[in-house]
Amino acid sequence: MDWGLAGQIATLLAGGALASSAIALGTLRLAGPERGKLSAGNAPAAGSEAEGAVFLLRGEELLDATAAGRLILSRHPGAGSDLQRLLGALSPRFPTLGARLAELSERRRFDLAAADGSAWLEAEWSDGVARLRLVELHRGARRGPTGAMGAALLAELDELRTVARHTPVPIWRTTADGRISWANAAYLDLAERMSEAPGAACWPPPVLFEGLGPAATLAKGQRHPLTEAGTGRQFWYRCSAVELADGALYTALPEDRAVAAERSLSKFVQTMSNTFAALTVGLAIFDGRRVLSLFNPALAELTGLPVEFLAGRPTLHAFLDRLRDHRMTPEPRDYRSWRRNIAELEAAARDGAYSEIWPLVDGRTFRVDGRPHHDGAIALVFEDISSEVSLTRRFRAEIETGQAVIDSLDEAIAVFSAAGIMTLANRAYARLWGSDPLATLKGDITLLDATRTWNMACVPTPVWGDVRDFAAGLGERSAWSAEVRLRDGRRLQCRFEPIQGGAMLAGFRELDAAVEASPPRAALEGIEAGGVASRRA
Structure with missing residues (x-):
């Protein structure tokens, strides 16, 4: 909107006549016929054209008007009664006209001077008909330019x-005392929408935006709500x-989308805040200037930093220095190393590559991850993994203990998973078959490789x-044993047992040459001389 043009509109439309003394100003949207539908037999004539602008009204209906009067009304098209159109045309010059007309039936006559002293209005009441005559003063002096200049204006x-x-956009102009002296069609439409009695247009229109500050303070605008009568819907404008x-x-720009x-x-933000508040990990978000812009309660609980300090929006360096003071970071060798850390x-978090385990002096362990965000911001996530680390250490100790136990056995033992991967073997197995214990831990040995x-x-x-068929069996399996002979002549007692989860245990024990092994039960048919196998039911 061109504000110079808007001011010119308001000045021209609310200020005075241009080419004709009968041109009343304003853009009040009023309607109705320019002339009442009344025959000459049942109403007095409006008067001669020499009398200027004369109007005859019965109630709110126009009965007759002179040519000058019709010219005034023709410049105010729109909806509304004839009286409302006339008030819209004359009220800018005669602000109290509406109130005075309401008293005309009792007073019978009144004369009203224009606010700028340029004209007066004569009003008479006779047999229920009001006759209004507009008299312009100083016609010669006030006559506007003629010819091409007048047509251009x-x-x-x-x-x-x-x-x-x-x-x-609603636009309206007010006088020094706050009364509306002009309004455009958008403002009048809005006033009708907000009215509790739509269709009952009046002049001046109601003040919709009440409570606005002085005009000098509204350069940047002031937000103001309006509530639609009947529906209760609320609309927002920036005035x-x-x-x-x-x-x-004044202007009022709709701001419903901005408010929504x-x-x-x-x-x-509230949902995210509630979500952050429920997190057990500490969250610290630093903006592009490396100032703490968001944190959750878990951060204060985990680090022990005062909430007042965090709410003061410290920088990243101040935040980490305070963590170091509280012994909540790994101890560096010296301060120079700490600043380098x-x-x-900061550099790793900016690239999304920072993830470190912080063992603290109080026995706790933190996992700290740095993640990049838009506009150069970074987020630090603090997670207390002390329980996880403790559990891992305990499992590792149990595994090491179990490994030490089976390593102490004389029997060579190997365990294969349901997928046929060797998951466990002891030292006796490595000595007997010459396998690498580290390959067992890596899962590189399969049952096929072992056989x-x-x-x-x-x-x-x-x-x-x-053995391979036994390991691949899906039904119920029973432990069984067999005897085989090494190529150097030694005999081995082999046993194969199913264990939980579809796994299988294989055990090998060297038989003493002086002791004759008892024959296995349920000997398999077709066994060659190199080995005898049996199954235990």
Whole structure:
């Protein structure tokens, strides 16, 4: 909106006549016929054209008007009664006309001077008909320019009125005492929407935006709500004003979308705040200037930093220095190393590559992750993994203890998972078959690899094929044993037992040459001389 144009619109439309003394100003949207539908037989005549602008009204209906009067009404098209159109045209010059007309039936007559002293209005009451006559003073002095200049001014006036009428933004002008002296069609439409009795237009229109500050303070605008009568819906506008010599010019820009966006953002922030508050990990977000812009309660609980300090929005360096003072960071060798660690942390967090385990002096362990955010911000996430680390250490100790136990056994033992991967073996197994214990931990040895190793070290026997079939079996399995002979002549007692989760345990024990092993039960048919196998039911 061009504010210079808006001021010119208001000045031309609310200030005075241009080409004709009968042109009343304003863009009040009023309607009705320009002339009442009354025959000459049942109403007095409006008067001769020499009398100027004369109007005959019965109630709010126009009965007759002179040519000058019709010209005035023709410049105020719109909806509304004839009286409302007339008030819209004359009220800018006669502000109290509406109130005086309400008393005309009792007083019978009154004369009213224009506010600027340029005219007066004669009003008479006779047999229920009001006769209004507009008398212009100093006609010669007030006559506007004629010819091409006058036509140009009238064309410009019509153009400005058209612009004001079709501008979708409510615009209105007030006098020095706050009364509305002019309003565009958008303002009048809005006033009708907000009215509890739509269709009952009046002049001056109601003040919709009450409570606005002085015009001088509204340069940047002031937000103001309006509530629609009947539906209760609320609409928001940002009102701005420009001071004029004899009042002010106001505009109201719709701000419903902006208000809805702000409310949505507020709800989102509230939801995120509630979510952050429920997190067990500490969260610290530093903006692009490395100032703490957001933190959750868990951060204060984990680090022991005062909430007042965090709420004071410290910098990243001040935050980490305070953590160091509270012994909540790994102890560096010296302060120079600490500052270097801070720089490395900031750089790694900016790239999303920072993830460190912080063992603290009080026995706790923190995992600290740095993650980049938009606009150069970074987020530090503090998680207390003391329980996880303690549990891992305990499991590791149990595994090491279990490994030490089976390493102390003379029997060579190997455990295969349901997928056929060797998951456990003791030292006796490594000595017997020459396998690498580290390969067991890496999961590089399969049951097929193991049976090939066993087959190469023993004389031919079908036992190893039975072992593979036994390990792959999906039904109920029973432990069984077999005897095989190594290529160097030693005999081995083998046992294979199913264990939980579909796994299998294989045990190998060397038989003493002086002791004859008892024959196995349920001997398998077709076993070669190199080995005898049996199954235990």
